[in-house]
Amino acid sequence: MAIKLFTFLLFTLSLWAYFIPVKNIENKVVNDDIPLVIFEMPYMYTIDENCINRTVEASYAIKYKTREEMLNANVILKNIDETKNFISENLKADTIVKKENDYTLTNNVKYTRDDFVELNTNELFYNDLTKIATNTKPFNGTYNNNSVKGEILYFDANKSFVKAQNTHFEIEIDNKQKGKK
Numbered sequence: 001m002a003i004k005l006f007t008f009l010l011f012t013l014s015l016w017a018y019f020i021p022v023k024n025i026e027n028k029v030v031n032d033d034i035p036l037v038i039f040e041m042p043y044m045y046t047i048d049e050n051c052i053n054r055t056v057e058a059s060y061a062i063k064y065k066t067r068e069e070m071l072n073a074n075v076i077l078k079n080i081d082e083t084k085n086f087i088s089e090n091l092k093a094d095t096i097v098k099k100e101n102d103y104t105l106t107n108n109v110k111y112t113r114d115d116f117v118e119l120n121t122n123e124l125f126y127n128d129l130t131k132i133a134t135n136t137k138p139f140n141g142t143y144n145n146n147s148v149k150g151e152i153l154y155f156d157a158n159k160s161f162v163k164a165q166n167t168h169f170e171i172e173i174d175n176k177q178k179g180k181k
Helices: 002-018
Strands: 037-040 043-047 052-057 060-063 068-078 088-099 102-113 117-127 132-134 139-143 146-156 161-170
Touching: 088 117, 117 146
Parallel strands: none
Antiparallel strands: 037 060, 043 052, 052 068, 060 068, 068 088, 088 102, 102 117, 117 132, 117 139, 132 146, 139 146, 146 161
8 A cells, every 4th residue: 555655646746747837047158259260370461452451460369259359469550541651550469359440458568650659568458540549557668769658648649649647758869969050
C-alpha cells in the first residue's frame, strides 16, 4: 500500500509541475557590443579620387556597429583643403575610439601637425571635420619651438586658436633681431 501511495503522490506532483508556467530567462546580448571585425597589426588607408587622405597603423583595430577601437594606434590625417597651410596631422595614443568623425584618444596621447605643433596629454577629444581638439587633463606641447603647459585645452586648428586654463608659456625671442630696423 505504501508503494501505491508513493506512486500516486509522485504522479500528482508531476502533473502539478507540468502545468506550472516557466519563464524563459534569456541573456540578451547587445548587438553593438559584439565586434564585427578584428584586425591584428592593421595598416588601413582611406582613399578618395585624389589621394590617400587617412592612414591608420595599430596593434589591433576592432570594428563595432557604431564605433571603431584601435589599440597602440597611429592615425595620419592628410590635409585635403588647399587653403590650409599644412601637410598632415598625426594622432597617436594607446587607445583611440572613433565614432563617425569624433576621435577619443586616451593614454600617452600625442597630437602633431607637421613639425610646428606638438601636444602631449593623457586625454584628447578631436573632431576630424571641425579640426577642434579638447581635453580635461593636464597637457604640454610646443608651437613653433615655443613651449606651453596647462590644463583643460581647447584648440581650433583651423583658426590657430588655443585656449587653456592654468597655462604657462615659454616663448623664444630672437635677441639678434632686437632693435634692428
